[in-house]
Amino acid sequence: MTVEDRDLTLLDDAAHAAELPRESDSLDEENTLKKDFVRRVQDALAEDDQETVYALVEPLHPADIADLFELIEVEERPVLAKAINDLMGSEVFAELNDHVRELLVESLPAEAIADIAEQLDTDDAVAMLEDLDERDQQAVLAEMEPEDRAAIESALSYPEESAGRLMSRDFVAVPEHMTVGDLIDFLRDSHELANEFWEVFIVDARHHPVGTCALSWILRTPRAIRLTDVMQRDQTLIPVSMDQEEVALRFQKYALISAAVVDESGRLVGQITVDDVVHIIQEEAGEDVLLLSGAGDGDVNEPIRDSYVSRVRWLVANLLTALLGATIISSFSGAIEKLVALAALSPMVASIGGNAGTQTMAVAVRALATNQLTRANTRRILWRELRVAMLNGGTVATLIGLATALVFASPLLGAVIGAAVLTNIVTAGLAGVLVPVTLDRMGQDPAVASSVFVTMITDSMGFFAFLGLAVASGLVG
Amino acid sequence: MTVEDRDLTLLDDAAHAAELPRESDSLDEENTLKKDFVRRVQDALAEDDQETVYALVEPLHPADIADLFELIEVEERPVLAKAINDLMGSEVFAELNDHVRELLVESLPAEAIADIAEQLDTDDAVAMLEDLDERDQQAVLAEMEPEDRAAIESALSYPEESAGRLMSRDFVAVPEHMTVGDLIDFLRDSHELANEFWEVFIVDARHHPVGTCALSWILRTPRAIRLTDVMQRDQTLIPVSMDQEEVALRFQKYALISAAVVDESGRLVGQITVDDVVHIIQEEAGEDVLLLSGAGDGDVNEPIRDSYVSRVRWLVANLLTALLGATIISSFSGAIEKLVALAALSPMVASIGGNAGTQTMAVAVRALATNQLTRANTRRILWRELRVAMLNGGTVATLIGLATALVFASPLLGAVIGAAVLTNIVTAGLAGVLVPVTLDRMGQDPAVASSVFVTMITDSMGFFAFLGLAVASGLVG
Numbered sequence: 001m002t003v004e005d006r007d008l009t010l011l012d013d014a015a016h017a018a019e020l021p022r023e024s025d026s027l028d029e030e031n032t033l034k035k036d037f038v039r040r041v042q043d044a045l046a047e048d049d050q051e052t053v054y055a056l057v058e059p060l061h062p063a064d065i066a067d068l069f070e071l072i073e074v075e076e077r078p079v080l081a082k083a084i085n086d087l088m089g090s091e092v093f094a095e096l097n098d099h100v101r102e103l104l105v106e107s108l109p110a111e112a113i114a115d116i117a118e119q120l121d122t123d124d125a126v127a128m129l130e131d132l133d134e135r136d137q138q139a140v141l142a143e144m145e146p147e148d149r150a151a152i153e154s155a156l157s158y159p160e161e162s163a164g165r166l167m168s169r170d171f172v173a174v175p176e177h178m179t180v181g182d183l184i185d186f187l188r189d190s191h192e193l194a195n196e197f198w199e200v201f202i203v204d205a206r207h208h209p210v211g212t213c214a215l216s217w218i219l220r221t222p223r224a225i226r227l228t229d230v231m232q233r234d235q236t237l238i239p240v241s242m243d244q245e246e247v248a249l250r251f252q253k254y255a256l257i258s259a260a261v262v263d264e265s266g267r268l269v270g271q272i273t274v275d276d277v278v279h280i281i282q283e284e285a286g287e288d289v290l291l292l293s294g295a296g297d298g299d300v301n302e303p304i305r306d307s308y309v310s311r312v313r314w315l316v317a318n319l320l321t322a323l324l325g326a327t328i329i330s331s332f333s334g335a336i337e338k339l340v341a342l343a344a345l346s347p348m349v350a351s352i353g354g355n356a357g358t359q360t361m362a363v364a365v366r367a368l369a370t371n372q373l374t375r376a377n378t379r380r381i382l383w384r385e386l387r388v389a390m391l392n393g394g395t396v397a398t399l400i401g402l403a404t405a406l407v408f409a410s411p412l413l414g415a416v417i418g419a420a421v422l423t424n425i426v427t428a429g430l431a432g433v434l435v436p437v438t439l440d441r442m443g444q445d446p447a448v449a450s451s452v453f454v455t456m457i458t459d460s461m462g463f464f465a466f467l468g469l470a471v472a473s474g475l476v477g
Numbered sequence: 478m479t480v481e482d483r484d485l486t487l488l489d490d491a492a493h494a495a496e497l498p499r500e501s502d503s504l505d506e507e508n509t510l511k512k513d514f515v516r517r518v519q520d521a522l523a524e525d526d527q528e529t530v531y532a533l534v535e536p537l538h539p540a541d542i543a544d545l546f547e548l549i550e551v552e553e554r555p556v557l558a559k560a561i562n563d564l565m566g567s568e569v570f571a572e573l574n575d576h577v578r579e580l581l582v583e584s585l586p587a588e589a590i591a592d593i594a595e596q597l598d599t600d601d602a603v604a605m606l607e608d609l610d611e612r613d614q615q616a617v618l619a620e621m622e623p624e625d626r627a628a629i630e631s632a633l634s635y636p637e638e639s640a641g642r643l644m645s646r647d648f649v650a651v652p653e654h655m656t657v658g659d660l661i662d663f664l665r666d667s668h669e670l671a672n673e674f675w676e677v678f679i680v681d682a683r684h685h686p687v688g689t690c691a692l693s694w695i696l697r698t699p700r701a702i703r704l705t706d707v708m709q710r711d712q713t714l715i716p717v718s719m720d721q722e723e724v725a726l727r728f729q730k731y732a733l734i735s736a737a738v739v740d741e742s743g744r745l746v747g748q749i750t751v752d753d754v755v756h757i758i759q760e761e762a763g764e765d766v767l768l769l770s771g772a773g774d775g776d777v778n779e780p781i782r783d784s785y786v787s788r789v790r791w792l793v794a795n796l797l798t799a800l801l802g803a804t805i806i807s808s809f810s811g812a813i814e815k816l817v818a819l820a821a822l823s824p825m826v827a828s829i830g831g832n833a834g835t836q837t838m839a840v841a842v843r844a845l846a847t848n849q850l851t852r853a854n855t856r857r858i859l860w861r862e863l864r865v866a867m868l869n870g871g872t873v874a875t876l877i878g879l880a881t882a883l884v885f886a887s888p889l890l891g892a893v894i895g896a897a898v899l900t901n902i903v904t905a906g907l908a909g910v911l912v913p914v915t916l917d918r919m920g921q922d923p924a925v926a927s928s929v930f931v932t933m934i935t936d937s938m939g940f941f942a943f944l945g946l947a948v949a950s951g952l953v954g
Contacts, residue, residue: 215692285762343820
């Protein structure tokens, strides 16, 4: 809603596009740093031309400076950090990719790290320090102001990826009897307030939150009104031990901007704001595709050795699964010798089953992660996926059966492969739901282990059904 | 920061846990509706006991009521809607799963839909109406108040999934000369304000945004200060045509809570708040795993026929890919007849290559989606993935080579399969990056088409390398 004021003349000026985001010298149309720009920075770094580096980097937003670090070579990063000096503020550190930050932090002395940590919000400072080894961590903490040190040690006492680590200890909490006017006066007089806050928490004598008051409400309420009369009593309280993924789901479900964090006794100890959660939502939602394939972190800044270790583990696990399939085929060697076409066709049956299984698995894993698949509707969803699998299986089995019968001039072979494909796709549909659900019920992350089991099932079933039916049907004399 | 007041006695009472979220009658420890609870609602619906249904549903948060609709059978939903009547407010509609809402809306008369739409924010109303067919849409719009109708028609004029559809037309924009005191008075006197806002936009005479002012700053600034002196001039402006995924990336990158939306001439036309974006982030980040496997929507509430159509298309595409592999194997029939072990071993080579390719593909697709992989660092990342692939390939090739040599008492066979696996895994590593990147450069969504091509490459290379080397090495007489 706009304020129409006699001083305000609203003239449309189609030519005036001064504020529109446009390609700049450094950012391209996708809002990422241009290749030329990065190259110019790298050239200046190579020539040790600190002035040019500084001039190029100075106009950038901290988030873009953080991106720049990711785009240059590993060896160039400490050089860049030195060249831009005072631009390397806490804001840039907060935005840095985890791996990049880890390397940079390792190259700095403890006092320098302590300085940066003191300027950061507790959750960002914790993110910076939590991956340091014990000795380095202690060294840094020793250099910090007692208050900040205590806050960080307190945060580190909570489990990793919990609300306690995510939360900020800066928030505004006021007693119940205050009026709007009291609050505004208090805020105006205080000099040490939270950087950003979107609502005010109202607490009782025991420091338990009794309600929240959005700033937009406070601003439009007359000064004399008591906060308890305008506050919202219905609030979402986050226990300090709650897993960050759960926190993210709550924020999404209830469209929260911020939420109070309470300890075991119900005392208000911190606040989580949605911008911290947004980062987690993207991470957690995006990681399923990486976990399902065993790609690990999926972060291209991860040291190569770490990527190798996590991925090769997965490949070896799948090797064992593939071995099972090879063993099954081996046991039908006699049949294959008599009808070599079987060797060419059996991988198709296994592969199609694998594809169908992966589809169902992807759906089930996402549905579990977003709480769409719960105990209350598991049976219904299983039945649904079974029906989809039968439709898919019927269609694909018919296509492949007809094609095979034609190409090999053998209706029996066509029927055998069709039946095998149908069996495998239906099996894949069932496995694609049951395996993730079972892992979830056992408290395991379904995205991590499901695909090994599902692939094992579809490969085995594929080879066994096809070759078994080929023999049983008398196709192979 | 807490206000210590003489009235405030802070006594820790460990026994007092009244505000902690705990299992309730209806929600379980994962904050989803309990199976029993859903069953009780369904029983009451079956007995047409509207009073019990109402009593059970009444204490629920609108988001939980929306979940309840997802957990009951399709036929039961209109019955539930009728039974809970006035609880079916606009809030519940805004939270409903898209497919569920579509079915419900189709069963309601145009006036009823118009009523609900009028109460919703424009973006939620648009979401409700945009999937109706033309005729029904017009019928509903005809029943609406002119103002609301105009807002929705305006929103519908923007492309699907664009900022124009996401934005809310309710925002607070004030002229440059205002002081903090003027603003507070204005907010107090106005009765028709945006429901929720977190910052105030300051506009010039041409209604172009010149800065923003967070409410937390306004509250702590003395009344006499001009807004232009406290406002933040550095702002992120969202063009009305920007794709929603891009909007989400901006919000994340710059940790925004809200952002101004401007039209082509730079005029402020709307506001997007982070809670709308959160929903999109989760969708967009989570869809890669579904797209890569061709699982389509991945929404378990999608009509079965739609799931079937999108998934079977994918299976058939993969069938053709598998056909290519079968053709390659066929061409080596002679070799297989002489050494049947080849039939058992070749699927392993293809499969391991497929796994490695999927890993790399998952990493590349996510990196492209999050702007971690850009033109500025493509070559570096390709080289990185190549090195990881060589490490993985070397390890797996050695393992499988040794095992095969032992089991078959044939060092040559071991060497052949080892070489083939190494070749395939390295090929997979290259393909896993190059295919998504190429599709991305061509303006296609890498997540949608990559896996068909990558699988085609790894299957073909797997069979060809192994069987080809087996023949070339003289293994097969």
